[in-house]
Amino acid sequence: MAAQSWLHIPTDSHFSLSNIPFGIITTPDSQVPHPAVAIGTYALDLAVFTENNGFSGLPEFQAHLSVFSQETLNAFAALGQTVHRAVRRYLQSVLTEGSPHAALLQSNSGLRQKVLFPLGDIHNHLPMQIGDYTDFYAGKHHAVNVGTLFRDPKIALQPNYTHLPVGYHGRASSVVVTGTPLVRPSGQILDNPAADPKVPIFSPSRRLDIELELAAFVCKCNKLGAPVPITDAHEAIFGIVLMNDWSARDIQAWEYVPLGPFGSKNFQTTISPWVILADAMAPFMAKGLENESSLLPYLQEKKVDNMYDLELQVNLTSKQSNTKCKGAIQQTITKTTSRNLVWSFPQMLTHHTVTGCPMHVGDLLGSGTISGLDASERGSLLEQTSGGKVSMKLNGGEERKFLEDGDTITMTGWCGESGALVGFGDCTGTILPAVSL
Amino acid sequence: MAAQSWLHIPTDSHFSLSNIPFGIITTPDSQVPHPAVAIGTYALDLAVFTENNGFSGLPEFQAHLSVFSQETLNAFAALGQTVHRAVRRYLQSVLTEGSPHAALLQSNSGLRQKVLFPLGDIHNHLPMQIGDYTDFYAGKHHAVNVGTLFRDPKIALQPNYTHLPVGYHGRASSVVVTGTPLVRPSGQILDNPAADPKVPIFSPSRRLDIELELAAFVCKCNKLGAPVPITDAHEAIFGIVLMNDWSARDIQAWEYVPLGPFGSKNFQTTISPWVILADAMAPFMAKGLENESSLLPYLQEKKVDNMYDLELQVNLTSKQSNTKCKGAIQQTITKTTSRNLVWSFPQMLTHHTVTGCPMHVGDLLGSGTISGLDASERGSLLEQTSGGKVSMKLNGGEERKFLEDGDTITMTGWCGESGALVGFGDCTGTILPAVSL
Numbered sequence: 001m002a003a004q005s006w007l008h009i010p011t012d013s014h015f016s017l018s019n020i021p022f023g024i025i026t027t028p029d030s031q032v033p034h035p036a037v038a039i040g041t042y043a044l045d046l047a048v049f050t051e052n053n054g055f056s057g058l059p060e061f062q063a064h065l066s067v068f069s070q071e072t073l074n075a076f077a078a079l080g081q082t083v084h085r086a087v088r089r090y091l092q093s094v095l096t097e098g099s100p101h102a103a104l105l106q107s108n109s110g111l112r113q114k115v116l117f118p119l120g121d122i123h124n125h126l127p128m129q130i131g132d133y134t135d136f137y138a139g140k141h142h143a144v145n146v147g148t149l150f151r152d153p154k155i156a157l158q159p160n161y162t163h164l165p166v167g168y169h170g171r172a173s174s175v176v177v178t179g180t181p182l183v184r185p186s187g188q189i190l191d192n193p194a195a196d197p198k199v200p201i202f203s204p205s206r207r208l209d210i211e212l213e214l215a216a217f218v219c220k221c222n223k224l225g226a227p228v229p230i231t232d233a234h235e236a237i238f239g240i241v242l243m244n245d246w247s248a249r250d251i252q253a254w255e256y257v258p259l260g261p262f263g264s265k266n267f268q269t270t271i272s273p274w275v276i277l278a279d280a281m282a283p284f285m286a287k288g289l290e291n292e293s294s295l296l297p298y299l300q301e302k303k304v305d306n307m308y309d310l311e312l313q314v315n316l317t318s319k320q321s322n323t324k325c326k327g328a329i330q331q332t333i334t335k336t337t338s339r340n341l342v343w344s345f346p347q348m349l350t351h352h353t354v355t356g357c358p359m360h361v362g363d364l365l366g367s368g369t370i371s372g373l374d375a376s377e378r379g380s381l382l383e384q385t386s387g388g389k390v391s392m393k394l395n396g397g398e399e400r401k402f403l404e405d406g407d408t409i410t411m412t413g414w415c416g417e418s419g420a421l422v423g424f425g426d427c428t429g430t431i432l433p434a435v436s437l
Numbered sequence: 438m439a440a441q442s443w444l445h446i447p448t449d450s451h452f453s454l455s456n457i458p459f460g461i462i463t464t465p466d467s468q469v470p471h472p473a474v475a476i477g478t479y480a481l482d483l484a485v486f487t488e489n490n491g492f493s494g495l496p497e498f499q500a501h502l503s504v505f506s507q508e509t510l511n512a513f514a515a516l517g518q519t520v521h522r523a524v525r526r527y528l529q530s531v532l533t534e535g536s537p538h539a540a541l542l543q544s545n546s547g548l549r550q551k552v553l554f555p556l557g558d559i560h561n562h563l564p565m566q567i568g569d570y571t572d573f574y575a576g577k578h579h580a581v582n583v584g585t586l587f588r589d590p591k592i593a594l595q596p597n598y599t600h601l602p603v604g605y606h607g608r609a610s611s612v613v614v615t616g617t618p619l620v621r622p623s624g625q626i627l628d629n630p631a632a633d634p635k636v637p638i639f640s641p642s643r644r645l646d647i648e649l650e651l652a653a654f655v656c657k658c659n660k661l662g663a664p665v666p667i668t669d670a671h672e673a674i675f676g677i678v679l680m681n682d683w684s685a686r687d688i689q690a691w692e693y694v695p696l697g698p699f700g701s702k703n704f705q706t707t708i709s710p711w712v713i714l715a716d717a718m719a720p721f722m723a724k725g726l727e728n729e730s731s732l733l734p735y736l737q738e739k740k741v742d743n744m745y746d747l748e749l750q751v752n753l754t755s756k757q758s759n760t761k762c763k764g765a766i767q768q769t770i771t772k773t774t775s776r777n778l779v780w781s782f783p784q785m786l787t788h789h790t791v792t793g794c795p796m797h798v799g800d801l802l803g804s805g806t807i808s809g810l811d812a813s814e815r816g817s818l819l820e821q822t823s824g825g826k827v828s829m830k831l832n833g834g835e836e837r838k839f840l841e842d843g844d845t846i847t848m849t850g851w852c853g854e855s856g857a858l859v860g861f862g863d864c865t866g867t868i869l870p871a872v873s874l
């Protein structure tokens with residue numbers, strides 16, 4: 001049985017003592033964004049904890065205390081995995097019943113009141129300053145499904161797919177934290193794809209979609225021209241978040257050949273609030289999807305269990321269902337697992353740097369949409385509705401092909417056992433109507 | 438005739454009194470990067486000039502003096518075009534013979550010695566901190582040429598090409614300033630494209646290429662979900678630089694379908710050192726290439742002369758020619774003009790934000806490769822050698838299909854009349870051999 005905290009932590013909390021995820025918050029006491037960890041139903045304010053000698057029991061960290069008075073986690077991330085591990089384990093011990101550090105917080109009610117804030121009382125902010133954001137395409141079932149819809153099913157997977165982690169550069173400036181509303185994007189769409197010549201119209205997107213992804217934050221730089229060997233790549237992963245790569249399928253279909261998705265993706269990308277450290281995920285690794293090609297040596301990992309093993313879920317709450325008399329009906333539209341990936345984050349990072357591209361602390365790598373084989377396991381509506389041809393039935397009698405104004409999407413993910421769950425917290429956003437230009 | 442400076446400015450200098458481009462330098466006196474302008478054969482150190490009351494003749498700028506003690510131009514850029522214009526014109530007047538500000542610098546030999554550094558004595562650094570970098574594809578002749586080589590000539594231009602500025606997100610972290618050497622990238626290439634199945638090898642790129650581009654820095658933010666109307670877009674352009682979007686064609690060919698270029702581009706992108714302000718380019722606007730499609734209203738500009746009118750040139754110096762006995766032979770391999778674009782930077786910016794994408798001060802927008810119709814006017818070797826089929830003859834008897842180790846590429850660009858030239862300074866880089874993993 002896992003160690004117990006002296007704090008009451010509900011057994012179904014994703015922020016058990018086994019987790020200790022890091023984020024950036026503002027509190028009723030401080031409107032300047034600063035670091036915190038989530039524990040049970042609380043945020044532990046690391047700025048206040050540090051100011052009050054909270055790290056006095058961790059002598060080797062004394063030189064680095066200033067990282068917890070920063071507005072992002074970049075400075076903490078840059079200290080490297082050895083420090084992340086030491087800090088996480090120290091905080092676990094501070095929060096554990098019967099720990100040698102009991103005097104510090106458990107029996108210090110004055111400090112407890114200053115550092116522990118109910119999660120409902122704080123606001124989350126972007127955990128990192130993101131220099132560059134890259135989105136990969138490592139969800140193989142997703143790639144097959146989309147390739148079949150957008151292109152000839154016989155070449156659903158391009159010849160390169162099993163040889164390299166296909167990816168594209170995304171837009172760092174539009175990555176936002178959970179809760180940020182999504183204004184329905186407008187852009188060029190092809191009303192009649194069969195017409196010749198093809199002439200687009202300008203319209204709010206009619207095929208607004210989600211993409212269920214994991215994403216990893218980078219904690220180690222490499223120099224321009226100096227690739228990161230696969231054996232070192234795991235050290236460059238700070239931790240992971242859930243990501244909704246909102247996508248406008250009609251804008252995408254018209255714009256994406258030949259240089260890839262652009263306005264159909266860059267309007268907003270939402271991530272969950274708390275970064276689960278690589279250290280916390282270490283016990284939850286599994287084998288991913290089989291890759292039928294033999295890999296070039298630079299992409300070969302020694303360990304077979306190279307994928308995070310998380311349960312993932314997407315919920316939709318419709319505006320119609322969200323009325324005072326009925327209460328919101330949150331309906332699960334996707335259940336899948338992050339084992340449905342064919343490339344690991346270390347493989348993505350090594351491939352990303354192989355031509356010499358420099359990574360910076362705070363860079364974000366998206367996994368690509370995660371889908372299972374069954375219809376109920378698909379991480380995008382595009383796949384669930386066969387490209388908008390088949391409606392999805394919602395419980396209240398509503399139907400959906402793509403998202404409607406007022407819909408709220410909430411993604412969740414977790415691993416571990418009841419009482420020792422490790423999860424992200426919600427990755428959520430509500431669709432607002434398009435604005436006129 | 439243009440106003441004359443009391444400084445000796447060679448008539449062929451690209452940094453005439455009509456220019457006053459801004460950059461970031463270190464000097465023998467200060468190793469901390471800081472702002473400067475280029476004038477003739479000198480850099481005028483704006484940090485030292487500011488400390489010594491250089492802006493005492495510009496009262497409305499007193500509140501903003503701290504922007505010239507920053508390590509990038511972002512803070513200055515964020516002040517907006519009205520301030521850029523006032524500062525540029527003030528500096529012009531300080532440097533003009535017979536100006537009312539003569540006491541300030543012209544007749545103050547002590548200050549002259551502290552603020553004017555020969556360009557050979559300073560180092561240039563990246564002028565802006567680049568949040569996000571986007572590369573467009575607005576060189577229509579280039580798009581036709583490349584489409585013909587990579588795809589069916591009948592669909593060389595995709596149906597979307599004339600309706601929207603096609604672009605993709607690039608890698609901000611690998612944008613470097615002129616003079617940075619380029620390590621030849623290695624990656625996956627398809628040695629035998631006809632084989633079935635297609636199996637890549639790992640190799641240094643054998644088809645290392647250049648792309649001659651203009652690029653614009655952004656000086657105005659827009660909020661997430663709030664597009665920039667075309668009528669406001671010109672105000673968001675801080676100024677322009679030359680850009681070499683180095684490209685590994687063999688890596689590109691294998692990786693780019695379906696999500697666009699990735700490792701073939703993200704290894705390095707080189708820009709020229711000095712930003713020519715939008716104000717300096719105002720007299721040098723012309724009509725670009727005809728667009729046969731009628732544009733959707735959001736992309737329609739009022740003015741017909743919406744393109745910068747610059748002469749552009751690419752020079753190659755081979756290692757072989759660069760020996761002590763002969764001296765380097767710099768050979769011009771491309772001459773063209775920036776009128777060979779079909780989309781303007783304001784159109785690119787408006788399209789970029791139309792779905793709601795936020796721009797930040799310091800973001801960089803590349804024009805796409807600029808090529809004329811003739812072989813001698815093509816901005817990439819791919820085009821000049823018909824996809825590597827026809828060798829380019831160099832003067833010393835050498836031939837080239839793509840770049841060889843030791844080759845130096847130097848791009849230049851200018852407009853205006855002798856004695857009043859407005860140019861960038863060199864955008865240059867030398868190819869170093871590939872490193873082994």
Ligand SMILES: [Ca+2]
Nearest residue numbers: 135211245368
């Ligand atoms: Ca995606």
Ligand SMILES: [Ca+2]
Nearest residue numbers: 572648682805
């Ligand atoms: Ca380019």
Ligand SMILES: [Mg+2]
Nearest residue numbers: 245265268269
């Ligand atoms: Mg997105």
Ligand SMILES: [Mg+2]
Nearest residue numbers: 682702705706
């Ligand atoms: Mg490049």
Ligand code: NI
Nearest residue numbers: 131132568569
């Ligand atoms: Ni960026």
